[in-house]
């Protein structure tokens with residue numbers, strides 16, 4: 212390989228999407244350059260904690276053997292929190308479909324695979340511009356250096372400044388994005404097994420909703436790592452800004468997270484564990500709102516978060532497997548395009564067809580509108596209050612407890628919810644969850 | 645001119661934690677980096693080359709992962725690098741390190757060509773001795789100037805600006821010479837795409853082991869290191885209470901802090917004693 216020649220493909224960003232594309236293309240014999248601004252692939256990454264395994268196995272069949280898997284998720288929990296009252300549902304299964312990991316570790320593993328397959332990974336270098344000439348993308352520019360390629364794969368993640376510069380997408384609208392903040396707590400290994408009732412390599416994914424987000428749409432998460440626990444909050448940026456402007460939100464997000472960590476119900480698990488890491492990252496609020504009008508143009512395809520492909524249903528998050536899958540589909544489309552006369556817009560748009568007939572797209576369409584549900588105060592504030600109210604009436608009676616129906620009726624009237632409206636709304640939502 | 649610049653591969657001390665139980669450093673999982681104080685040295689070396697032509701060769705005595713650091717400085721524009729790596733070099737103090745670097749430079753002169761200037765950083769973040777530049781100069785028998793801020797060529801001499809505490813000094817030295825660049829004296833240039841690609845693709849890094857240098861094993865590594873660290877004491881980690889308070893105004897904040905300090909069983913008596921000579925009863 213020489214550094215002066217043209218590349219078949221330049222991939223911007225060594226996240227799950229970029230590395231999946233690079234891996235498949237390099238394996239097929241393409242001359243691939245991956246440019247990553249962080250020091251080493253993965254260094255800029257932060258996510259919650261659970262990854263769906265099967266879509267990754269489709270790309271890397273040796274996933275189970277060699278990926279940095281912390282624990283296989285055999286228990287899922289979902290909790291509603293109002294003050295100190297908590298309602299938790301747990302599902303336990305012997306057939307885990309996802310595993311917990313740190314994204315920096317997993318992304319590095321994926322990038323190493325691409326390098327082993329023959330891709331050239333250049334880290335510590337930021338791409339400043341995707342270069343267009345005579346109506347087609349011809350390569351990327353970093354500082355004064357231009358590198359030419361037949362196809363550029365944009366895998367720059369959620370904050371897609373390059374696509375914005377290119378005029379392919381609008382400026383990121385706060386309405387479509389959420390801010391995630393996360394702490395990693397060092398609990399020691401035995402603690403996780405003991406306190407959460409898990410086996411040796413078994414893990415838990417735990418989503419939390421309710422007043423831990425101080426009235427801002429969003430929620431909390433807890434994931435078990437090998438000997439640490441990751442906890443965090445995800446907050447709707449648009450609504451958080453509104454709340455701050457109205458003076459309803461005064462606290463820094465780190466303090467909200469601190470409150471979550473110190474919440475008596477949850478703190479019992481990790482106690483005074485050391486905080487090993489604190490970090491934040493933007494993410495997509497969900498839905499199809501961030502998908503660009505075109506996912507492929509002349510000489511360019513867009514994959515992963517940059518393409519707006521993420522699903523957050525409130526009980527599960529799928530970003531990494533969607534990103535990697537879109538990277539795979541883009542790579543397959545590029546290979547076909549080369550076989551069919553070159554990477555023209557028409558040939559590259561095969562990627563869109565592939566994506567739209569994949570599980571990624573079907574999932575996104577199936578749950579479309581979910582982000583509107585999740586930012587509806589009826590669901591993220593009133594519903595938890597209602598259900599906790601019911602539980603309180605059922606379980607906190609000294610002498611006589613009401614019937615479930617009475618508890619419901621009392622609770623709805625206390626929360627000023629019209630039962631009819633709630634049922635109607637629930638009815639319209641269940642189809643999206 | 646041919647310029648050699650010394651690079652140390654160090655643990656990122658900002659990420660190192662102490663194990664309070666054993667009193668040792670937890671280095672595991674801590675990423676290594678190029679000693680940040682070496683960057684101004686690299687920058688000066690590159691500026692000299694850009695101004696007068698020639699080449700810059702980075703040299704490092706380190707285990708093989710340091711190749712990553714050498715790729716970084718090649719990414720900045722260094723022409724090539726020499727890694728001096730061998731198990732017998734491990735555990736070296738500054739004397740044994742400078743001895744290996746000295747022989748590394750001698751070998752560069754033999755294999756590649758005459759060296760005009762050897763540039764080092766002021767000190768390293770993991771040991772802060774500031775010995776290496778001076779020791780290498782002693783081995784080589786070359787003049788040594790330190791706290792250097794800038795340098796330019798004047799005939800066959802190097803005119804060096806030194807940053808002193810209350811003055812700036814300009815002195816001329818005969819070449820070849822060794823200089824150490826003051827911390828933060830120059831802003832290092834960023835890594836560029838083409839340079840980093842060259843580092844990865846052309847791999848302009850020469851690796852020499854002790855087979856190549858042929859040094860007496862008693863003079864290198866742990867065996868060649870007369871320095872003994874007699875004792876290391878760490879300040880114990882103070883368990884924090886981690887209280888958070890949102891004061892209305894500065895006065896309120898001051899009142900709250902004082903109240904908590906007075907009520908605390910450790911700081912309370914101390915404070916009373918300082919303020920009123922009270923034993924705390």
Ligand SMILES: Cc1cc2nc3c(=O)[nH]c(=O)nc-3n(C[C@H](O)[C@H](O)[C@H](O)COP(=O)(O)OP(=O)(O)OC[C@H]3O[C@@H](n4cnc5c(N)ncnc54)[C@H](O)[C@@H]3O)c2cc1C
Pocket residue numbers: 223224225226227228229246247248249253255256257258259260261262263314336337338339366367368369373390391392393443444445492493494514515516517521528529530531532534
């Ligand atoms: C708080 C939070 C929790 C999440 N939880 C989960 C979860 O539990 N499960 C799940 O599956 N997903 C989760 N996600 C989503 C998941 O992290 C993303 O969907 C996924 O990382 C997207 O992959 P990507 O490759 O598209 O982008 P990224 O992973 O963001 O990678 C983009 C890469 O491009 C690099 N880059 C950007 N711009 C440039 C440039 N100009 N030049 C060079 N390099 C550049 C970046 O440094 C980065 O390495 C979560 C996200 C957040 C923020």
